[in-house]
Amino acid sequence: MQYLLNAREMKQIDKNTIEVFGVPSLVLMERAALRVVEMIKKEAADAKRTLVVCGTGNNGGDGMAVARMLYLEGNEVEVWLIGNPEKCSEETKKQYDILKAYGIPVVEQKEGFCEQFCVQEPDSEQAQIQTQMQTQIQAQTAYTLIIDALFGIGLSRNVEGIHREAIEEMNRLEGTKIAIDIPSGIHADSGAVMGNCFYADHTVTFAYNKTGLWLYPGADAAGQIHIADIGITKESFLEKEPQMLMPQAEDLTRLPKRKADSNKGTYGKVLVIAGSEEISGAAYFSAKAAYLSGCGLVKVFTHEKNRTMLTTRLPEAIPVTYDGKKNLKESLIAAVQWADVLVLGPGLGRSDTARQIVKLTIQTAAVPIIVDADALNLLSEELEILKGPHTDLIVTPHLGEMSRLVDMPIEYIKKNILMTAQDFSREYNVICVLKDARTITSIPYGKTYVNTSGNHGMATAGSGDVLTGIIAGFLAGGLTPEEAAVFGVYVHGLSGDAMVEKTGYYSLMAEDILDGIKEVLK
Ligand SMILES: NC(=O)C1=CN([C@@H]2O[C@H](COP(=O)(O)OP(=O)(O)OC[C@H]3O[C@@H](n4cnc5c(N)ncnc54)[C@H](OP(=O)(O)O)[C@@H]3O)[C@@H](O)[C@H]2O)[C@@H](O)CC1
Ligand SMILES: [K+]
Numbered sequence: 001m002q003y004l005l006n007a008r009e010m011k012q013i014d015k016n017t018i019e020v021f022g023v024p025s026l027v028l029m030e031r032a033a034l035r036v037v038e039m040i041k042k043e044a045a046d047a048k049r050t051l052v053v054c055g056t057g058n059n060g061g062d063g064m065a066v067a068r069m070l071y072l073e074g075n076e077v078e079v080w081l082i083g084n085p086e087k088c089s090e091e092t093k094k095q096y097d098i099l100k101a102y103g104i105p106v107v108e109q110k111e112g113f114c115e116q117f118c119v120q121e122p123d124s125e126q127a128q129i130q131t132q133m134q135t136q137i138q139a140q141t142a143y144t145l146i147i148d149a150l151f152g153i154g155l156s157r158n159v160e161g162i163h164r165e166a167i168e169e170m171n172r173l174e175g176t177k178i179a180i181d182i183p184s185g186i187h188a189d190s191g192a193v194m195g196n197c198f199y200a201d202h203t204v205t206f207a208y209n210k211t212g213l214w215l216y217p218g219a220d221a222a223g224q225i226h227i228a229d230i231g232i233t234k235e236s237f238l239e240k241e242p243q244m245l246m247p248q249a250e251d252l253t254r255l256p257k258r259k260a261d262s263n264k265g266t267y268g269k270v271l272v273i274a275g276s277e278e279i280s281g282a283a284y285f286s287a288k289a290a291y292l293s294g295c296g297l298v299k300v301f302t303h304e305k306n307r308t309m310l311t312t313r314l315p316e317a318i319p320v321t322y323d324g325k326k327n328l329k330e331s332l333i334a335a336v337q338w339a340d341v342l343v344l345g346p347g348l349g350r351s352d353t354a355r356q357i358v359k360l361t362i363q364t365a366a367v368p369i370i371v372d373a374d375a376l377n378l379l380s381e382e383l384e385i386l387k388g389p390h391t392d393l394i395v396t397p398h399l400g401e402m403s404r405l406v407d408m409p410i411e412y413i414k415k416n417i418l419m420t421a422q423d424f425s426r427e428y429n430v431i432c433v434l435k436d437a438r439t440i441t442s443i444p445y446g447k448t449y450v451n452t453s454g455n456h457g458m459a460t461a462g463s464g465d466v467l468t469g470i471i472a473g474f475l476a477g478g479l480t481p482e483e484a485a486v487f488g489v490y491v492h493g494l495s496g497d498a499m500v501e502k503t504g505y506y507s508l509m510a511e512d513i514l515d516g517i518k519e520v521l522k
Helices: 007-019 025-042 058-072 090-102 113-117 125-140 161-172 218-222 249-254 281-292 304-313 328-338 352-364 373-381 399-406 410-415 417-428 463-476 481-507 510-521
Strands: 002-005 049-054 076-082 106-109 145-149 176-180 202-206 224-228 244-246 269-273 297-303 318-322 341-344 369-371 393-395 431-434 440-442 448-450
Touching: 002 007, 007 025, 025 058, 025 090, 025 176, 025 202, 025 224, 049 058, 049 161, 058 076, 058 090, 058 145, 058 176, 076 161, 090 106, 145 161, 249 481, 269 281, 269 328, 269 463, 281 297, 281 304, 281 463, 281 510, 297 304, 297 328, 304 318, 318 328, 328 352, 341 352, 341 463, 352 369, 352 373, 369 373, 369 463, 373 399, 393 417, 393 481, 399 410, 399 417, 410 417, 417 431, 417 440, 417 448, 431 481, 440 481, 463 481, 463 510, 481 510
Parallel strands: 049 076, 049 145, 076 106, 145 176, 176 202, 202 224, 244 448, 269 297, 269 341, 297 318, 341 369, 369 393, 393 431
Antiparallel strands: 002 244, 431 440, 440 448
C-alpha cells in the first residue's frame, strides 16, 4: 500500500522532520532539487534551454535550486519569479541570493505579466513583420524544458491575476513540462483545479504521494508521477499514520491463501440474491465472479424464470428459486442461514417482492453482505433500515445510486467524492465503495482507499455485478470485509486492464472482465 497525504499532513511531517529531528529545511530543499534533476536525466528530458517559473513560497525555492543545478551543468537557464520578491519565504530568499551570486538571470514579475512575456497581437503592418521576426527568433531560442515551481502544497485559494497568466503561458509554451511537487493550481487534497492549472508531462512529488495527484482532474494534470525520497521518512509521522492509502500490485500477496489440503468447504459459501422476473444476467455475472475469485460453493436465490439460464450458463451455481411470494420468506431465510457471505441486489428490480427480500435479508443476516444496485435504490427510499442494527455491510454504489442515497446531484458527489464516501460510511456504519474513475473505499472511522486500477472501458453493463462477486469470493476465502472490499475493487480494475489490450475500450464487456479475473489471479 502507498500512503496518500493531504497538504496538512505533508506540512506536518515536513515540520516534524525539521523541528523534531533537526534536519534543516534548506537540506530538504536541496535534496528535493537534486531528485528533480535526477528525474530530468532519467527521462532524458532536454534541459539545454530551461525555463523555471517560481513562486515566492518554498516550491519556488525548490525551482531556484533546480535552476542553479542545471545552469552549473552548462545549460541555458532562465528564471521567472512571479509575485513580490519581498514576500519570498526565508529559504526561497536564500535560494534567490545564491542565483544572483552565480549570475543566473532572473526576471521578476510583480504585475502585468503579459506585457512583459506574452506575444502581443500586432496592430500595424510593420508590427506584423516585427512579430513574424520575433516568432522566428523565438522558434530558434525556444525552451526545451519548462519547470513549474509556482505553487506546491501551499496553494490556499483560486489562482488569479499574474499567477493565472503565468500558468497559461507555461501551458502555451512548447517543451517538456515538469511540475515540482504538484502541478500549480491543483488542490493537493481533492485534485480540484483552483481557477486554472499547469499541465505536466511529469510531476516529481516529495516524500509521499499526494491525494490530489491521483484524483481527477488532478490526475490528468500530473502526467507521470515520480515519488522522490528527500529524507522525510515514516519516523516523521510520530505515530500519527496517514489514513489514506492506495493499493499496489505487491499487495496481491495478501489475497486468500490456497491450501493443498482443502476441499470446496474450505473456501466458503456465497449466496447471491439477485435477478428478477425481468433481469437474468446480473445473477450469473456475480455468481461466476465469486467462483473465479476462489469461492468453493455458490447458491443463487432468484426468480424461477432464471433457473434455465443459470443452469445452462453456470451449472456450478445452485439455484434456489421463488415464484411470486409463495414460500419466499422461509426459503430466503434458509438460504441466508446456509451462507458465509451474501450478495444482495444485482438485477433485483424494485418490485414489492424485491423490497421484501432486501428488508428481510438485512434484518436477519448474521454474515457480511455486499449491497449493490437495486438493493441500494430500494434502501434510498427506506434509509432507516441502515440505521437499525445490521451485520457487516459493504455498499457499492455508483455515482447515480449514491446520488439517490444522499439526495445530492451527481456533479456534487463527483467533486466531493472522498467526503461523500466517508460521511456515508460513518453515518450508516457501513463500508462504502463509491465507484467512479477512482473508486473510493471508506471504512467507517477508519482508513480511506483510493483505487487506481481499471479503465473507462469498464463502464459497461454487468461490470458492477462482477465486482460484487469478486468481493464476495474474497470474503468467503477469509479476508476481512475491509480487505475484501479494497482488494476486490483493485482486482476488478486489474481484470479490466488485463483484457482491454485484446478487446479495446469500446468492446470490453462484463464477460471479458470475468476472463480478466483468471489472468490476474493465476
Ligand atoms: N521544508 C519544507 O517545508 C519543504 C518544502 N518543500 C517545498 O515547499 C512547498 C511548500 O511550500 P510553501 O508551504 O511555502 O507553499 P508554496 O506552495 O510554495 O506556496 C505558498 C505561497 O503561495 C501563496 N499562495 C497560495 N495560494 C495562492 C494563490 N492562489 N495565489 C497567489 N498566491 C498564493 C501563499 O501565500 P499566502 O497563502 O500565505 O497568502 C504563499 O506565499 C512544497 O510543495 C515543496 O515543493 C520542499 O522543498 C521540501 C522541503
Ligand atoms: K508546482
